[in-house]
Amino acid sequence: MTTPSPSIDEAGFAVATRALSKLYGRSTALKDVDLRVPEGAVYMLAGENGAGKSTLLRLLLNLERPTGGQAEVTGLAADRHGARVRARVGYVPEGFGMGPSWLTIGRWFAERAVYYPAWDADYADALCRRLNIDATRRIGQLSKGQARRAQIVAALAHRPPLLLLDEPSDGLDPAARDTMLELISDHLSQTGCTILASTHLIYELDALVDQVGVLSHGRLTAQMSRDALRETVKTYRIRAPEGWETAPDIPGVLQRGQFGREHSWVIRGDETEVAARIAASGGEVRDVAPLSLHDAVVHLMRQGAAS
DSSP: OOOOOOOOOOTTEEEEEEEEEEEETTEEEEEEEOOEEETTOEEEEEOOTTSSHHHHHHHHTTSSOOSEEEEEETTEETTTOHHHHHHTEEEEOSSOOOSOTTOBHHHHHHHHHTTOTTOOHHHHHHHHHHTTOOTTSBGGGOOHHHHHHHHHHHHHTTOOSEEEEESTTTTOOHHHHHHHHHHHHHHHHHHOOEEEEEESOGGGGTTTOOEEEEEETTEEEEEEEHHHHHHHEEEEEEEOOTTGGGSOOOTTEEEEEEETTEEEEEEESOHHHHHHHHHHTTOEEEEEEEOOHHHHHHHHHHHHHHO
16 A cells, blocks of 8 residues: 655645755756745745756646655645646746747637636736737747747636746836736736746836745745845944954855945844844944845845855
8 A cells, every 4th residue: 555645734835845856867956945835925936047946836837747855736736636736827937839830829828728617718818908919820920028928818817826937027028028017916916816936037026026935056045025034134234343344253144345444234134133243243233224125135146156
């Protein structure tokens, strides 16, 4: 008798993984990733190109098989229920491939609708109008931007409870990018869906994001709510004696800057504890300020890349 694999048992998460890993030969794409995406959240998965973001999304959809670990998506084990998982997910892939070059966009939509009982043709038509999509055009005639617009419509048209978006603005001009973000915002407010978006363009999702993860070299090096990020990554303006920057043992320093005796350090940690360590080392904290989402995530990405 086969013993079933243990459940991740993470109630309230649309996506939960445990020690999820992927090897390609001797190359490690993902290593022991414990991802947690709360239901109803907009989770930004940030990371440099090649960090493993696309591989992670493909594992969640069972488009690739993990080397180790588990993944649950909308309460289903991805490796055992791949088809059911994909039926519940709207997916915008990293690439722009859509099918045979002779196929029209409209026919491509019709073929996809077969796999999604909740496909709403009227909603798809409305999305096409917003994105200026001509459904009679053939796939082989599409630019990258036009293909991306069609992929966005296909991801939204069946109103899935979970959206997986892999660099969703790639190929879009600024006007189309703004329209895409408006559509996703409208879709979120209408459906209450969960969004997991992979990107290295942090500013694009600034208005929507409430959860953040940083992937670097296949490892999830940071994961927290936006509020927690604001509370734990801050700039400290410090007045200190000459030579002080080489003396203090302060963990969590992400960046050091100095102007005479004035120092400006970005530090990750509890503010009270950080300030106490600075004071104990002879420095005086003159000011503490939170960072923008973009700046905080960039610092965490740099830390992960250097580790």
